[in-house]
Amino acid sequence: MYELIEHLKQKQWLWQGSQTPDSQEHYSTGYSLLDQKLEGGFPKHGVIELQTPQAIGELRLLLPHLKQTSQERLSVFIQPPGYLCADQLTAQGIDPNKILLIYPKSEKEALWAAEQCLKSGACSNVLLWQSEIEVHHARRLQVASETGGCLSFLFKHQQKSLFSLPVSLSMTLLPHSMGIEITITKRKGGWPHASFVLDMGALWPTLTVQPKDPVIIPFPLRKQG
Amino acid sequence: MQLWIYLYFPTLQLDALYSEESQHPLVIVDSKRFQIVQCNQNATDQGIQLGMGLGSASALCHQLQVHPYDGKVEQQTLIDIAQWLYMVTSDIVLFAPQGILLKATNMLSLYGGLDAYWQHVSRHLDKLKLRFHFATGFSPFSAILLAKSGSNLLNQDKQAMTDILSRYPISATELDHKQVEKLSRVGVTHIQQLLELPMQELARRFDIDLVNYVGRLMGQFKHPMTFYHPPERFQSYMELLFDIENIQWLEKPLRKLLDKLALFLTLRNQVAYELQLTLHQRDQQDGSIIFTSASGDYLAERWMKLCQLTMESLKLEAPVQGLTLSLIRGGELESTSQDIFSGHKGQQSELELIGVLQAKLGKESVRKVAPNNDPRPEHATTLCAPDVPISIKPNLSHARAYRFRPSLMLPKPEPLNEKVSIIQGPERFATGWWDGDEMTRDYFIARSHSGRWLWVFRNQQMQWFLHGLFS
16 A cells, blocks of 8 residues: 555556645736635646636736736637627726637637637637537646646536646635635635635726725613623 | 750640540540540550540540540640759750650759769659650750650760761751751662761751751850749649549649648748638639638648638539639748746647637637727727737727626627626717717626626617626
């Protein structure tokens, strides 16, 4: 038994909790709380799975990162639910020349396009909206993203999948009046954390509902007895 | 003295079309007189000779494959040969249907002598795998005469060449049958005898054509001719040996055409952006496929990859007999060298990636967003072709910065069918009078009860629609 474990450790197929993970290079997410929880930020390559309902701020979560990384290379959006608003992009300081939208005719073509973009080396981010994805698909995307030095974001509807995908990072997002409630469900070389609320009020004041000031009714002194 | 080299291709059509089928006896037959005009080695071994009738030939050999003679094919092949030879020699004259004349004089100093020049030309020509005879001459006609007789002579000495020439019979010359007959009646059967006659006597007794011929043969008269110039546009036709019904099988013949294109482009330091492949179909109108490359390519491998991706999604309607590849849009090759010390280095550039994606998914599936100077939400963003650079006016981006817009817009407004609470609004749009697409709408930022941030509007009829997502 011990020999077997040694063997697996040598091949680096077994990871032990006592080992401290190598500090990889990271991209800052633009939110200090998220950076802290992710111990640095998004990894430099790999697949990041986001299980999220639509329109709760999942894309806004990535906008600071996209702005930071889209200077030189392309960011590709594959079958997004709609099209990007050019005014909003320029207002955010993102050059529309560095944004590419792809509307494939089938899910298979979407995966093909994602793999091509990831391994080309001409892209820094690939954002893919796809619900049905299998383990071997995710594995191929992971390998391609390492080849091209490109980060891949995978937007999925929330679902109870039986098995976890081989991705670098998996997060579950839930709506919250102050921003987004994030649960890090899987992180390479890290422990799962409890969920936390990311306050987006500083960046998007219009899109947060500030809690009303608690109404404090002082307890009448007379009745204190 | 000027030096000429004549190349004579006796089996041009046979070599051009059917060189791969050399294991079968093959003949080309003149379709008017049913005489054999070209045959391959295998047919000669069976006893078939040139000029033989089709009946006796088929009696000699049962497995004989017969193809009709086609002058157009030879003409086209001849042009292709000239284009190929243009890489190593400059002055080329086409002598349809089966000959090419090279003016060697100007090239000798470049290559350093006739032997080196010929070695270069013949090695270059061998790549086409054609059978040919050659000969030098001091005039175009003398070179033609020596080459057509299959002498394969290389000589720079005029006296020696004249000696060889004078031994040939009159019937070997380019003179027509009538004049040969006339000359033989007065006892002139060999060129020697013809040359011994004084020019004045010839002019008095025979017509001007004969005088011209003799003068040109001996290099005394000027021989006007038009030299070959390579075409400005690329267009190449290829006939297929058999009908092709599966589009994937077109790849091999297409590869040959792309190799030709690569040669054409390399010589001019150009790249191609758009190609058209015309499929000549049996019993149907010609179909055509457009291939595009956003970055512009000249290499055959790159184009092959793009063509394969484009053809994957197509199906042939009818069997294809021939292919024509033509260059629609090309341009100068621009160097895209990047600083090797800065930034990422990938295998592909942005435009190359766009080209690959467009080839597989179709041109309309790959888009970019460009801001448009229109206040209406539907028209404020245009989806445009990805290879066009978008210019952003700085004042425009400033003026619009304060307007708060959703990050994702729906292609068409959808009826709102969930409960929302309004957070901000209204923002009224009453505009669009100039092109008939008028609208009066009140836009609101709303939050649904499930926590979604939406951009909704109410029209004049008090109907509510969802138009954007604050994703």
